[in-house]
Amino acid sequence: MQFAVIMVIVIIILFAFGWVCEVKSFRQNLRNKIRASYGQKPDMKSQVPDYKNAAIYYNLTKKDFPADELVDEITWEDLEMDRVFQRMNGTVSCAGEQLLYGWLHHLPKDRELLLQREKKIQYFDRHLKEREKSLLLLYSLRKDPVNYYLPEYMEQLEFQKIPFLLLCKLLLCSLIIMVLCAVLTKSTLLVTLAGIQFLINLTVYAFCKTKYEIQMEALYGIVRTVKTANTIFPFCQEAMGREEARKVTERLKSLKDISRMVLFLEQKKQVRMSGDMIALAGDYLTGAFMWDFILYDRTVRLLLQKNTSFLGLYRFVGEIDACISIASFRKSLDFYCVPEFTSERILEAERIYHPLLAHAVPNDFRLRRNIVLTGSNASGKSTFIKAVAVNLILGQSIHTCMARKINMPNILVLTSMAVRDDVLSGESYYIREIRYLKRMLERSMGEHPVFCGIDEILRGTNTAERIGASLSVLSYLNKRNCILMTATHDLELAEALSENFENYHFCENVADGDVLFDYKLHRGISKTRNALCLLKTMGFPEEIVQEAERRCKSVNKAI
Numbered sequence: 075m076q077f078a079v080i081m082v083i084v085i086i087i088l089f090a091f092g093w094v095c096e097v098k099s100f101r102q103n104l105r106n107k108i109r110a111s112y113g114q115k116p117d118m119k120s121q122v123p124d125y126k127n128a129a130i131y132y133n134l135t136k137k138d139f140p141a142d143e144l145v146d147e148i149t150w151e152d153l154e155m156d157r158v159f160q161r162m163n164g165t166v167s168c169a170g171e172q173l174l175y176g177w178l179h180h181l182p183k184d185r186e187l188l189l190q191r192e193k194k195i196q197y198f199d200r201h202l203k204e205r206e207k208s209l210l211l212l213y214s215l216r217k218d219p220v221n222y223y224l225p226e227y228m229e230q231l232e233f234q235k236i237p238f239l240l241l242c243k244l245l246l247c248s249l250i251i252m253v254l255c256a257v258l259t260k261s262t263l264l265v266t267l268a269g270i271q272f273l274i275n276l277t278v279y280a281f282c283k284t285k286y287e288i289q290m291e292a293l294y295g296i297v298r299t300v301k302t303a304n305t306i307f308p309f310c311q312e313a314m315g316r317e318e319a320r321k322v323t324e325r326l327k328s329l330k331d332i333s334r335m336v337l338f339l340e341q342k343k344q345v346r347m348s349g350d351m352i353a354l355a356g357d358y359l360t361g362a363f364m365w366d367f368i369l370y371d372r373t374v375r376l377l378l379q380k381n382t383s384f385l386g387l388y389r390f391v392g393e394i395d396a397c398i399s400i401a402s403f404r405k406s407l408d409f410y411c412v413p414e415f416t417s418e419r420i421l422e423a424e425r426i427y428h429p430l431l432a433h434a435v436p437n438d439f440r441l442r443r444n445i446v447l448t449g450s451n452a453s454g455k456s457t458f459i460k461a462v463a464v465n466l467i468l469g470q471s472i473h474t475c476m477a478r479k480i481n482m483p484n485i486l487v488l489t490s491m492a493v494r495d496d497v498l499s500g501e502s503y504y505i506r507e508i509r510y511l512k513r514m515l516e517r518s519m520g521e522h523p524v525f526c527g528i529d530e531i532l533r534g535t536n537t538a539e540r541i542g543a544s545l546s547v548l549s550y551l552n553k554r555n556c557i558l559m560t561a562t563h564d565l566e567l568a569e570a571l572s573e574n575f576e577n578y579h580f581c582e583n584v585a586d587g588d589v590l591f592d593y594k595l596h597r598g599i600s601k602t603r604n605a606l607c608l609l610k611t612m613g614f615p616e617e618i619v620q621e622a623e624r625r626c627k628s629v630n631k632a633i
Contacts, residue, residue, distance in 0.1 A: 108209045113405030116164065123160050125175075127168070127222040131392075132176035134225050142486050142522045145179045145467060148510055152491040152527075153464050154430070161429055162403035162472075167215040168222045169299065169388050170395020174472075177396065181470040183484050183522075185415065190315060191397065192412065192473045197313035198394075199401040204309040211306045212395050215298055220291045224299065227292045228385060231378050234289055236371040238282075242364040245275045249363060272362055279361040286370065293373060296384060300329050303387040310394055322390050325383040332376055400472050407476060413469035414481045419523055421462075421557055426477040428461040429468075435593040436477070437461075439578070444551075444558035446568045448600035449580035454593040455561035456491065458580070459527040462559060463487050466525055483523055485557065488514050491529040504535055511547060518554035526551060528560040541567050549574070568599045 136144060145155070159178055165171040182188065198205045215221065227234065236242065252268035255261070304326050311319050360366075377384065404410050407429070425436035437458065439445075447455045461476070466487050469475045490510035514526045531544045544567055551558050552574050562568060568577055579600035582591045 105206060105210065108206055111164065112205075112402050114402075115406045116161065118157070118160055123156070123163070124222075125156050125159075127219065128159070128171050128175040130222055131169075131172035131225045132179055134229055135176065136179065139180055139182075142517065142520060143181050143183060145181065145487060146513075148513075149463070149487055149489045150179070152489040153460055153467070155464075155467070157430055158464060158468075162399060164399040164402045165395045166209060166217075167212045167302075167391065167395050168217050168224070169215065169392030170212065170399060171217065171392075172222065172225070173389065173392030174396040174399055177471045178467065179471075181467065181484070181486065185484075188470070188473045190318070191393075193315075194310075194313045194393065194397040195401045195404075195473070197310075198398045199405070201312075204312075205398055205401075208306050208309050208394055209398060211302050212391070215295075215302055215391070218295070220288060221295045224292060224295050225385065225388065227289075228296075228377070228381055228388075231374060231381060234292075234374050236286075236367050236374075239368070239371050241278075242367045242371075245271075245278060246364045246368070249275050275362040275364060279364065279366070282367065283361065286367070290366075290370065293370065296377070297332070299388055299391055300326070300332065300384070303391050306391065306394060321386060325386050325390075328380050328383045329387070332373055332380065400474060404474055409476075409478060411475050411477050411479055412473055413475050414479070416481050416483055419483060419555075419557060421466075421482055421525075423462075423465070423475075423480040424478040426461055426465060426475070426480065428457060428464060429476050431457070434461075434476075437593075437595040439595055441557060441559075441576070443574070443576045444548075444556075445560070446548075446571050446575045446577050446599075447559065447561040447579065448563070448565060448568050448577065449561075450582055450589075450600065451563075452589075453580035453582055453591050453600075455580055456529045457593075458595065459489075459491070459529060459559050459561060463489055463525065463527045483557075485523045485525050486517060487525045487527070488517060489527040489529075490514065490531075491527060504532070507532060514551065514556070515547075515554075518551055518556040520555065522555070524554075524556040526556050526558045526560075528558070530562060531560055537564075540564070541570070545570055565599060572599070 150156070155178060159175055163171060163174060165174055177191075198208070249268070249271050252264065252271045256264040256268045303322070307322055307326065314322070408427075409425075420442065422440040424438050426439070427434035427436045435454075447458065449455050465475045465477060465480065466482060466485060469480065469482055470484060490507060511528070511531075514524065514528075517524045518526070528548075531547065532540045535543070541564055544562070544564070548558065548560060548571060558575075568575075571577075576597075577599045578595050578597060580591070580593065581596060581600060582589050
C-alpha cells in the first residue's frame with residue numbers, strides 16, 4: 075500500500091516537473107523569437123493580413139475625431155496604406171494591431187499626443203528587458219478572431235444582456251425548492267418532479283449555451299485584457315505620464331470584481347476543452363442551476379457601468395504593443411527621422427524615400443511654392459508624390475519619417491492618383507476624378523492646410539479640355555490653403571503654370587536601345603519623352619514603332 079502511494083506521488087512529481095520544463099521551454103523559445111524578430115523587415119509575401127478585423131476599432135472611434143484630421147478612403151487606397159501598415163505591423167495582439175491601424179488614419183493637431191507616443195516608442199527601444207517582458211505578456215492575448223470584436227462587443231453591450239434572465243431565475247428557484255422538498259419529505263412524487271425539473275433546466279441550458287458561446291468568449295477576452303493590463307503596467311510606468319498612470323490605476327481597480335466573476339466561467343470553459351467526461355458531466359450538472367447565465371448577465375450589467383474603464387485599458391494595452399511595433403519598424407529602416415513641425419506653409423526634406431521600395435532612391439526638395447512634376451513614363455513622378463504623401467501621414471501619426479530631415483506643417487493629406495471606373499455605381503473615370511478633385515477644393519477653403527497630391531489631372535478627357543480645365547482647377551487651388559503637388563505629361567500645362575508654380579522633373583537616359591532612369595528630382599520642365607522608345611524596348615514590331623514616330627511628327631507639326 076505504501077509502495078503504491080509512493081509511486082503515485084513520484085508519477086505526480088514527474089508529471090509536474092515535465093509540465094514545468096515544457097512551459098519553461100515554450101517561454102524561452104518565444105523569448106528567442108521575440109528577440110530575433112525585433113528590427114527585422116516582415117515577410118510581406120507570406121503574410122495574409124485581415125484588414126477588415128484590423129479596422130474594427132478605428133471604424134467605431136473615427137466619429138470622435140474632426141474630419142480634417144482623418145485620412146479618407148480615397149487617399150488610403152491611392153497610397154496603398156494597407157501595404158504600408160503591413161510593412162510596419164509587428165504587433166502580437168488584436169488591440170495593438172487595431173490601435174496601430176487606427177493611428178495611421180488619424181493626423182492629430184495635438185502635438186502633445188505625438189510626444190507621449192514618442193516617449194513610449196523610445197522607452198521600449200532602449201529597454202530590452204521591459205520590452206521582452208511586455209511582449210511575452212501581450213502574446214497571451216493572441217489574435218483570436220473573437221478578440222478583434224471586443225470593442226464592438228463593448229459598443230453593443232446593452233444588447234448583450236440575457237433576455238430570458240427572469241426565466242433562468244425561476245428555473246433555478248424551482249429546482250432548488252424541488253430538491254429541498256424531495257430531500258426533506260423523501261416523497262417519491264417530489265423526487266420524480268425534481269428529476270423532471272432538472273431535465274427541463276438541463277435542456278434549456280444545453281440549448282442556450284451554444285447560442286451564447288461567442289458572448290462568453292468575449293467575456294474571457296475582456297478578462298484576459300484586464301489581466302494583461304494589470305501585469306504589464308509595472309513595466310510601463312516609466313514611459314507614461316503621471317496623469318496617464320493614475321487613470322490606468324483607477325481603471326484596474328474598478329474592474330477587479332469583473333475579473334473575479336468571470337474566473338468561474340473561464341474555469342468551466344477550460345474543463346469543457348479538456349475533454350474529461352467526468353468534468354463535462356460536472357459542467358452540465360452545475361449548468362442545470364442556470365448559474366452560468368445569471369453570472370454572465372451580472373457581469374454584462376457591471377461592464378455597462380465600467381465600459382469607459384475597459385476601453386481605456388484596451389487602448390493602454392494596444393498602445394504598448396503598437397509603440398513596440400513602431401520601434402521595431404524604425405530599427406528595420408535604412409534611416410529615419412522625427413519630423414520638425416512648423417506653423418508656416420513650408421515643406422522641405424533631405425533624402426526622403428518611400429518605405430515600400432527595397433532600393434529606394436532618396437531625394438531632397440524644398441517647397442516654397444506649389445509644384446508641377448513632369449517626366450517620361452515610369453520615371454518616378456507618381457512614386458515621388460506618394461513618398462511625400464506617405465511621409466506626411468507617418469510623420470503626423472507615428473512621429474516617423476523616411477528621411478534624414480523633414481520640416482512640415484500639421485496638414486490634412488488628400489490625393490487623386492489611382493482613379494478607376496466604378497462599374498457597379500456606373501461612374502466613369504472622368505466623373506470619379508472630378509468628384510475626387512471637388513473634395514480637395516472644398517477642404518482647401520478651411521483654416522486647416524491641405525496637401526493635395528494629383529497624378530495626371532483630368533486625363534479622362536480630350537487634350538484641349540484637359541489642359542483648359544486643369545489650368546483652371548490648379549490655379550484655383552494655388553490661391554487656397556493648400557500645398558499642391560501634381561504630375562503631368564502635358565508640357566503645355568507645366569509651361570502655362572510656371573509663373574506661379576515651381577517646375578521639377580524626372581528624366582532618363584537611352585543607351586543601346588534601353589531606357590535607364592536615375593529617379594532623381596531635377597529643376598525645370600522635362601524635355602524628353604520615352605513612350606515610343608519604350609514600344610521599341612518592349613519588342614513591339616518595327617512597323618508599329620516607325621508608324622508611331624511618323625504620326626507623332628505629324629501631330630507635333632499640327633500643334
